[in-house]
Amino acid sequence: MIYQISSMAIIIFIFFVLTVLGLSFFFARKTKSASGYYAAGGQIHWAVNGIAFAGDYLSAASFLGICGMIAFFGYDGFLYSIGYLAGWVVALFLVAEPLKRLGKYTFADALDAKFDSRAIKLTAAISTLVVSIFYLIPQMVGAGALVTPLLGLPHWVGVMMVGAVVILIVATAGMTSTTYVQFIKGGLLIVFSLIVVILVLNKGIKLNPSADYHKPIVLAATLAEGRVQVVADSSYQVLGQHEESGLTFVKMTKAGIDSWWKLNNISSTPELEETLTVVETGDGRTLYNGEPKEAGKFYQVGHVNKIVVNGREVEETGPLGPFKFIKTLGTSEVVRFTKKAFTFAGEKITVYFPNITAGSDIIKPGLYYKLDKGASIWSRLDFLSLMLALFLGTSALPHILIRYYTVPSQRAARKSTIVAISAIGFFYILTLFLGTGAMINGSLDLGSSNMSAPLLAKTFGITLFSIISAIAFATILGTVSGLIVASSGAVAHDLMDKYMKIKMTEKQKVKAGRIAAVGVGIVAIMLGILFEKQNVSFLVGLAFAIAASANLPAILMLLFWKRTTAKGISWAIVVGMLTSLVLILLSPTLYEIYGLPAASAPMPLKNPGIISIPLGFLTLVVVSLLTKKREASPALEK
Amino acid sequence: MLHEPAVELGKDKSIPQKTRLGVVMFLIYMVVYMGFVVIGTMFPEALGVKFIGGQNLAFLYGMGLIVLAIVMGLIYNFLCTRLEDKLNKEEQS
Numbered sequence: 001m002i003y004q005i006s007s008m009a010i011i012i013f014i015f016f017v018l019t020v021l022g023l024s025f026f027f028a029r030k031t032k033s034a035s036g037y038y039a040a041g042g043q044i045h046w047a048v049n050g051i052a053f054a055g056d057y058l059s060a061a062s063f064l065g066i067c068g069m070i071a072f073f074g075y076d077g078f079l080y081s082i083g084y085l086a087g088w089v090v091a092l093f094l095v096a097e098p099l100k101r102l103g104k105y106t107f108a109d110a111l112d113a114k115f116d117s118r119a120i121k122l123t124a125a126i127s128t129l130v131v132s133i134f135y136l137i138p139q140m141v142g143a144g145a146l147v148t149p150l151l152g153l154p155h156w157v158g159v160m161m162v163g164a165v166v167i168l169i170v171a172t173a174g175m176t177s178t179t180y181v182q183f184i185k186g187g188l189l190i191v192f193s194l195i196v197v198i199l200v201l202n203k204g205i206k207l208n209p210s211a212d213y214h215k216p217i218v219l220a221a222t223l224a225e226g227r228v229q230v231v232a233d234s235s236y237q238v239l240g241q242h243e244e245s246g247l248t249f250v251k252m253t254k255a256g257i258d259s260w261w262k263l264n265n266i267s268s269t270p271e272l273e274e275t276l277t278v279v280e281t282g283d284g285r286t287l288y289n290g291e292p293k294e295a296g297k298f299y300q301v302g303h304v305n306k307i308v309v310n311g312r313e314v315e316e317t318g319p320l321g322p323f324k325f326i327k328t329l330g331t332s333e334v335v336r337f338t339k340k341a342f343t344f345a346g347e348k349i350t351v352y353f354p355n356i357t358a359g360s361d362i363i364k365p366g367l368y369y370k371l372d373k374g375a376s377i378w379s380r381l382d383f384l385s386l387m388l389a390l391f392l393g394t395s396a397l398p399h400i401l402i403r404y405y406t407v408p409s410q411r412a413a414r415k416s417t418i419v420a421i422s423a424i425g426f427f428y429i430l431t432l433f434l435g436t437g438a439m440i441n442g443s444l445d446l447g448s449s450n451m452s453a454p455l456l457a458k459t460f461g462i463t464l465f466s467i468i469s470a471i472a473f474a475t476i477l478g479t480v481s482g483l484i485v486a487s488s489g490a491v492a493h494d495l496m497d498k499y500m501k502i503k504m505t506e507k508q509k510v511k512a513g514r515i516a517a518v519g520v521g522i523v524a525i526m527l528g529i530l531f532e533k534q535n536v537s538f539l540v541g542l543a544f545a546i547a548a549s550a551n552l553p554a555i556l557m558l559l560f561w562k563r564t565t566a567k568g569i570s571w572a573i574v575v576g577m578l579t580s581l582v583l584i585l586l587s588p589t590l591y592e593i594y595g596l597p598a599a600s601a602p603m604p605l606k607n608p609g610i611i612s613i614p615l616g617f618l619t620l621v622v623v624s625l626l627t628k629k630r631e632a633s634p635a636l637e638k
Numbered sequence: 639m640l641h642e643p644a645v646e647l648g649k650d651k652s653i654p655q656k657t658r659l660g661v662v663m664f665l666i667y668m669v670v671y672m673g674f675v676v677i678g679t680m681f682p683e684a685l686g687v688k689f690i691g692g693q694n695l696a697f698l699y700g701m702g703l704i705v706l707a708i709v710m711g712l713i714y715n716f717l718c719t720r721l722e723d724k725l726n727k728e729e730q731s
Contacts, residue, residue: 038641071726075696075700078700079700081675081700081704082700082703085703085704085707086667088672088707089664089667089707089710089711090664090669092660092711092714093660093661093663093664093667093710094660094661094664097656097660098657101653169722191663251702321693323693324646326691326693326697328692330694333659360686360694363694363696363697364685364686364695364696364697365678365680365682365683365685365696371678371679371682371685372682372683375682380679380680381679383678383679384675384676384679387671387675387678391671393731410650411718411719411722414714414715414718415715417711418711418714418715421707421708421711422708422711422712425704425705425707425708426708427703428704429701431720539682
């Protein structure tokens with residue numbers, strides 16, 4: 001949240017962006033045909049395409065989101081890594097080659113190859129647009145969150161910058177340049193993540209992560225009738241006390257700066273423990289640990305309370321191998337921070353207080369998705385629903401599918417998918433160490449979990465931090481490019497050319513694609529600004545659920561069930577899309593956004609997958625059985 | 639002609655076998671994956687139990703799923719390439 005603006009970071013940033021734009025203009029001159037624009041002329045080498053797949057897929061959600069979630073909640077973030085990668089298995093074994101055999105430019109083409117149905121053209125195009133836009137929003141939000149502290153600019157400027165650069169790239173060169181952008185980005189991301197992991201393992205686990213690390217202050221307190229009167233340090237004055245969810249917080253002031261403390265051990269040796277606070281005052285100011293943002297007092301946190309190696313307590317471990325690292329973490333204790341919000345004397349207080357967590361709880365799921373302690377049938381179903389959506393969502397994402405069309409052969413499509421799986425799988429293994437590394441090295445910004453991985457890099461030096469931040473930015477550039485190409489394809493090719501049957505020359509088709517790219521880009525910018533406060537992973541999970549519900553039944557059944565009919569496909573897309581959307585709008589998370597109590601939400605699950613995905617399949621089967629199989633038009637028969 | 643592939647593809651006689659191979663491998667992976675999900679949903683305490691090398695089941699199973707995906711991918715590619723070469727050999731002579 002409060003970072004020193006690094007001129008080094010800005011220089012590297014600009015260098016990156018200029019390189020990407022340069023590549024884009026270079027390849028622009030080579031793009032003349034629609035085939036070149038959408039499918040890069042079908043001539044990209046499979047190894048390049050494979051890494052580009054990885055670069056496309058490893059978006060803000062993977063690098064920033066997953067590492068951030070692991071840093072705050074341990075293994076629960078890693079569930080996303082497992083689920084996301086498993087989705088590629090579905091793509092490889094079931095979808096890759098058959099899809100390559102079918103289509104020309106877009107997802108809608110693939111579905112329509114056998115039917116020539118207007119309904120399919122329309123519904124598939126809309127589905128592509130909806131999923132792509134839902135996937136675009138978290139990228140833009142991530143861009144704003146990343147660029148803002150780095151360059152000291154407001155969120156909307158960061159979003160506009162990303163939007164403008166990407167529109168420029170895509171509108172000028174289409175698929176070719178995005179492929180190379182993603183190839184470079186994918187490669188760099190993996191290489192530099194590996195470097196950070198090596199540094200983390202080499203540092204080992206220390207009780208004191210750095211010389212200037214701030215550990216929470218603890219002061220002995222004197223109580224009278226349950227209320228704190230004075231504390232050991234007389235320069236503090238007690239102002240007030242508040243109880244929230246069985247916890248007691250005390251407000252104190254020193255030298256004009258207010259702070260909040262947590263009262264521990266009330267019955268034995270009462271003491272006040274320092275917390276971090278974000279306070280919205282009555283007169284509209286926001287104070288971080290009692291002072292304005294510029295004072296930079298909202299320090300970073302994350303450390304180990306106790307290190308136990310082979311049954312012995314130590315102060316630091318020295319360099320560790322990856323397995324030893326996880327094992328040692330599992331037998332130690334980590335200080336995480338829990339958030340509580342309440343109102344006091346007309347001010348909105350958000351308190352982050354230390355919470356000692358056993359390492360054994362961190363290296364297994366349960367801190368976020370309640371499976372063991374505090375679990376209910378709904379929280380377990382939510383876990384199931386999430387794992388299902390992730391598993392089935394990958395192969396149904398339009399901007400991933402479109403990449404199958406850029407290689408020259410089926411064999412190349414298969415090989416590029418395997419290169420992608422290996423690269424992505426390796427990266428996801430790294431995320432576990434990046435996330436846990438961030439958790440224990442004092443690099444957590446409690447206001448933004450998304451910054452965990454870059455801030456971890458910062459503990460190893462400003463240079464590494466600047467490079468990783470620039471790569472994260474490029475991460476978003478690459479993903480947003482791919483999404484805009486897929487969306488512009490849906491508009492210009494699927495809707496205008498095929499559905500509305502607007503007659504266009506090759507040149508006009510390319511132009512239509514470019515104009516559509518600009519249009520979608522502008523919508524993405526606007527929504528990215530609107531959704532500023534939303535959690536990136538949540539929005540991506542949403543896109544996955546919609547893709548798995550709307551697109552996957554259509555693709556799978558088309559490939560594997562002879563009785564699939566055109567109406568079955570179009571209805572399945574509509575039902576899957578609408579069900580998942582409506583269930584999400586009625587979910588607890590959205591209710592909180594509307595300002596209503598989460599508990600009153602009619603839909604108890606945060607992820608609709610377990611309901612909407614089977615419903616999509618069911619719709620397709622039922623409607624297909626009820627409608628006669630439409631033969632393709634006579635013109636097709638040769 | 640309605641929709642053509644972006645590039646010309648030659649005749650491929652190994653398609654049915656490759657498709658069946660893909661389905662079989664998918665089902666194998668799905669069973670292993672669902673095993674993890676079922677344990678997490680119904681027997682979550684089991685995920686904390688330590689096994690090989692002092693690592694808990696969550697770590698072993700989770701990492702295992704990632705490694706398995708990569709390994710199965712490589713096996714699939716090897717088998718498919720072999721099928722293609724064998725069954726399409728007549729085309730090349």
